[in-house]
Amino acid sequence: MSKEIAIIGAGMHPWGKWGHNFVQYGVAAAREALADAGIPWQDIRFVSGGATVRCGYPGYVAGATFAQALGWQGAEVNTSYAACASGSQALAAARNKILAGECEVALVVGADTTPKGFLAPAGGYRPEDPDWVRFYLGITNPTYFALYARRRMDVYGDTLEDFAAVKVKNSRIGAKNPRARYRKCFSAEDVAASAMVADPLRLMDICATSDGGAALIVCSLEYARRIGKADAPRVAAISTVTPTFASGVVEMPDIATDSAAAAGVEALSYRSSIPLKAYEEAGIGPEDISLAEVYDLSTALELDWIEDLKLTPRGEAAAWLRKGDTALGGRIPVNVSGGLACFGEAVPAQAIAQVCELTWQLRGEAGDRQVKGARVGITANQGLFGHGSSVIVKR
Amino acid sequence: MSNKPLVPAIDGWHTMDAKPHLIGSQCSDCGTYFFPAQYQYCRNPACDSTDFLEVQLSRTGHIWSYTNACYKPPAPFVAAEPFEPYAIAGVQLEREQMVVLGQVVTGTGVEDLKVGMPMELVLETLHETDDDIKVTWKWRPLPAGTYPETGA
Numbered sequence: 001m002s003k004e005i006a007i008i009g010a011g012m013h014p015w016g017k018w019g020h021n022f023v024q025y026g027v028a029a030a031r032e033a034l035a036d037a038g039i040p041w042q043d044i045r046f047v048s049g050g051a052t053v054r055c056g057y058p059g060y061v062a063g064a065t066f067a068q069a070l071g072w073q074g075a076e077v078n079t080s081y082a083a084c085a086s087g088s089q090a091l092a093a094a095r096n097k098i099l100a101g102e103c104e105v106a107l108v109v110g111a112d113t114t115p116k117g118f119l120a121p122a123g124g125y126r127p128e129d130p131d132w133v134r135f136y137l138g139i140t141n142p143t144y145f146a147l148y149a150r151r152r153m154d155v156y157g158d159t160l161e162d163f164a165a166v167k168v169k170n171s172r173i174g175a176k177n178p179r180a181r182y183r184k185c186f187s188a189e190d191v192a193a194s195a196m197v198a199d200p201l202r203l204m205d206i207c208a209t210s211d212g213g214a215a216l217i218v219c220s221l222e223y224a225r226r227i228g229k230a231d232a233p234r235v236a237a238i239s240t241v242t243p244t245f246a247s248g249v250v251e252m253p254d255i256a257t258d259s260a261a262a263a264g265v266e267a268l269s270y271r272s273s274i275p276l277k278a279y280e281e282a283g284i285g286p287e288d289i290s291l292a293e294v295y296d297l298s299t300a301l302e303l304d305w306i307e308d309l310k311l312t313p314r315g316e317a318a319a320w321l322r323k324g325d326t327a328l329g330g331r332i333p334v335n336v337s338g339g340l341a342c343f344g345e346a347v348p349a350q351a352i353a354q355v356c357e358l359t360w361q362l363r364g365e366a367g368d369r370q371v372k373g374a375r376v377g378i379t380a381n382q383g384l385f386g387h388g389s390s391v392i393v394k395r
Numbered sequence: 396m397s398n399k400p401l402v403p404a405i406d407g408w409h410t411m412d413a414k415p416h417l418i419g420s421q422c423s424d425c426g427t428y429f430f431p432a433q434y435q436y437c438r439n440p441a442c443d444s445t446d447f448l449e450v451q452l453s454r455t456g457h458i459w460s461y462t463n464a465c466y467k468p469p470a471p472f473v474a475a476e477p478f479e480p481y482a483i484a485g486v487q488l489e490r491e492q493m494v495v496l497g498q499v500v501t502g503t504g505v506e507d508l509k510v511g512m513p514m515e516l517v518l519e520t521l522h523e524t525d526d527d528i529k530v531t532w533k534w535r536p537l538p539a540g541t542y543p544e545t546g547a
């Protein structure tokens with residue numbers, strides 16, 4: 001039996017700093033996805049929401065919140081929280097329901113409203129909380145991204161100009177995306193003129209947090225055939241694997257890595273394990289990929305992801321970037337949506353938005369951003385506490 | 396100069412002597428180290444030990460990576476006024492096979508650091524309160540030719 005499901009609808013509320021209730025973004029995205037699929041809301045039998053932890057109780061039960069806002073119609077609901085992978089876990093829940101034969105068509109939706117400024121931990125003296133400890137010692141989120149970036153420079157020879165080139169590439173294509181928050185083309189000089197935050201990363205190397213919403217309508221292959229969408233893009237794999245001990249890369253919010261001192265234990269990078277399972281499940285390899293949407297929390301992190309996805313050999317992503325191989329028209333275009341550089345992160349919506357982009361690309365509907373002949377796309381993201389995901393969509 | 400007493404910013408995470416060590420724990424069964432110390436369960440998936448020893452971690456290692464903080468972090472960080480940027484390093488401890496983060500000593504910037512450089516653990520002020528001076532561990536470059544350091 002095929003383990004694939006079809007994506008028959010995709011929709012997004014544009015990213016920005018709108019300051020509205022997150023429910024509004026989710027509803028707008030869901031309505032656009034339903035219209036795209038050409039099916040009525042009443043036909044949806046399962047609503048799978050990505051939770052937001054920044055918007056109170058309605059955010060914790062996001063699936064039900066969106067179902068109520070769209071009008072209770074008796075569908076079952078689910079809410080998934082898995083940091084940056086929330087949207088992928090919500091998609092996985094819908095896939096399980098469909099493949100189990102318990103529902104034919106489902107809505108997957110995530111949305112967020114983000115506060116202004118730093119997200120600081122709760123006060124007091126709380127040394128048992130690693131998040132409190134690292135802030136107390138002066139280690140913020142950009143610290144981790146900068147440690148990865150600096151390692152690339154010292155180990156692979158990447159330069160500040162390479163990191164700036166990622167921003168320039170993504171801003172150029174993101175400027176053509178009406179759903180992106182930042183739609184200005186930036187130059188290498190603009191990046192170089194922005195303030196240093198955590199050496200070697202400048203303000204323009206690091207992504208912002210945004211408001212936004214994204215939604216997908218997914219269904220059984222049989223249902224897609226019945227409504228005349230047999231050739232819709234399909235979800236070929238969803239990987240949400242946890243790391244394996246011992247993690248050799250220091251991950252936010254930890255102050256130290258695992259120890260690999262015990263016999264038979266190897267220090268491993270978590271990022272590289274996430275796509276491996278996705279490739280295995282889809283039965284394809286990196287050579288089959290037409291385009292990738294990866295989590296560029298920093299410009300340098302895009303280069304790490306390209307290597308973790310095995311799109312280039314380890315240490316060669318910057319060389320590919322310099323040749324234009326990761327830009328539109330290159331060998332494997334990366335982040336043709338504009339990426340987080342142009343969107344800013346809206347946590348529960350971001351993994352779904354990545355799949356929306358692949359859906360439009362594989363249908364050949366991405367306009368100025370279209371990757372010619374796109375057949376297979378892959379996403380990748382990673383967040384706190386062992387949450388990460390990779391989704392493969394093919395046509 | 397202040398006559399306030401020096402106290403650890405976080406109790407029990409490091410010794411207070413001239414050649415300080417981080418205080419971690421080690422699983423008695425499989426040998427895995429933990430920092431911060433951990434005595435309830437072993438995170439090695441092949442080990443279900445509940446027996447741990449307190450250990451002093453190696454006080455020298457090599458830089459895994461480094462950066463700095465150019466902007467004042469939010470609370471609970473207590474910043475000096477005016478805020479002075481400081482460097483941060485992740486240092487790979489050989490015996491423990493782990494990387495430990497920490498600030499780099501005052502006066503050493505990112506331009507003085509390199510991946511692979513030998514570093515040693517020292518204590519330095521994190522911030523002052525009305526009653527005492529809170530010190531924490533920081534990493535300091537080892538003079539060339541002094542690594543590996545022998546003895547405790």
Ligand SMILES: [Zn+2]
Binds near residue numbers: 422424427438
């Ligand atoms: Zn053990």
